[in-house]
Amino acid sequence: MIVVDGVTKRHRDVVSVDDVSFTAEAGMVTGLLGPNGAGKSSLMRIMCDLDRADSGSVTVAGRRYRDHAVPMRVVGAQFEGSGAHPSRTALDQLRWVARTNGLPPARVKQVLEMVDLQPGTWRRRVRSFSLGMQQRLGIATALIGDPQVLIFDEPANGLDPVGIQWLRGLLTGLARDGRTVLLSSHLMGETEMIADRVVLMDRGRLIGQGTTEDMAREHGSLEAAFFARLESSRRQGTDQGPGDRT
Template sequence: MITFDHVTKQYGATHALDDVSFEVPTGSITGFLGPNGAGKTTAMRILLGHTRATSGRATIDGQQYAAIGNPARAVGGLLDAQAVHPGRTGAETLGIAAAMIGADRRRVGQVLDLVGLTVTESRRTVKGYSLGMRQRLGIAQALLGAPKALVLDEPANGLDPQGIRAIRDLLRALADDGCAVLLSSHLLHEVAQLADRVVIIGRGRILEAAAIDPSAAQDLENRYFTLTATDDRSAA
């Protein structure tokens, strides 16, 4: 389970996150929704140990990232698909990452298959990858340790419709196998086809958390835009 417990992050007088609390249960997918600058990436960075919270705790199965032994085996994360050495091949990138976390080298081929990167593509240098291929590579790296929690920032970015469907099916299968999946987006319609529940954030505050009823997706979308628009006006 992923848990945010009264997490606040301040930069001077600015609250990037303001008393954020929510959970991502084991075996489920939560869509983390909000406009650009709402606080989604900051929250994920705190969860993955890249940034310290001013107050509160973000944990994976009750432990903060820094306290987990070999954390990549517990939680996989993708925050920036561009943060990859451009001169290495995809296979080399995954091979180095696998060695660093003590994963079996055979896991590289397994995760490449999971995300739909071919052997030929994996032998190309990353500088020649499209954005969608880099996204697939980043998701593959997040899966190397077979984690039971997965944190993805805009995972569909750069993917074509076929790629989006393939990643959607993969994430659903991982959740059904017991993984807690947190994925951020600003596209509610896309998330509504995948997530079990959504958490809507605006200006660093949680505006709503609700289970998704696919038959009421349009109503949820209307509320999403109303909530975020209202929050923008109130902060102006």
């Protein structure tokens, strides 16, 4: 489970996350949705202690990320691309991650197979990978610790239609196994197909949350629900204008 409680983050005079609270439950896929600049990535970075909140708190599996003895065994995270140095091979990257986190070497081959990277690519340098292949390697890195909580930032970027279908099955399968799955996206239609719950953000603020089914039923689609909440939020003057948020 991920519990976000009143998180606010400023970058100088810019508010990137503004008093956001929600819970991502185990056994569910939770979609964190919003346009570019909504604050999704900033919030995920705070979850993984890559950045610090100015106020509020986030716990992952009952603790702050940094308080877990071996965080990768509890929380797996994928941000844009693979996170690997371009000169490394996929195999070397995952072996290094496994070794530095005390994970079994056998797990390297397992996760490469899980993300459907073909054996012929394992010894290629990451600089030669397509964006889709880098995304798969990043997902493999997130999975290597066999964590109960998984955080994915725009994981469909760079994937072709076959890759998106594969990703859909992977994420829903992880949730069926009882894991907490949180993904950010601006692809409303795709998220509607896989997310059990959604959290809607715009310019750092929470503008709605609930089950995907209820939102789609109320408005006809998740996309329509998002734009209805967006229009209502802005009409009520809850945003501070395009120059004040990132």
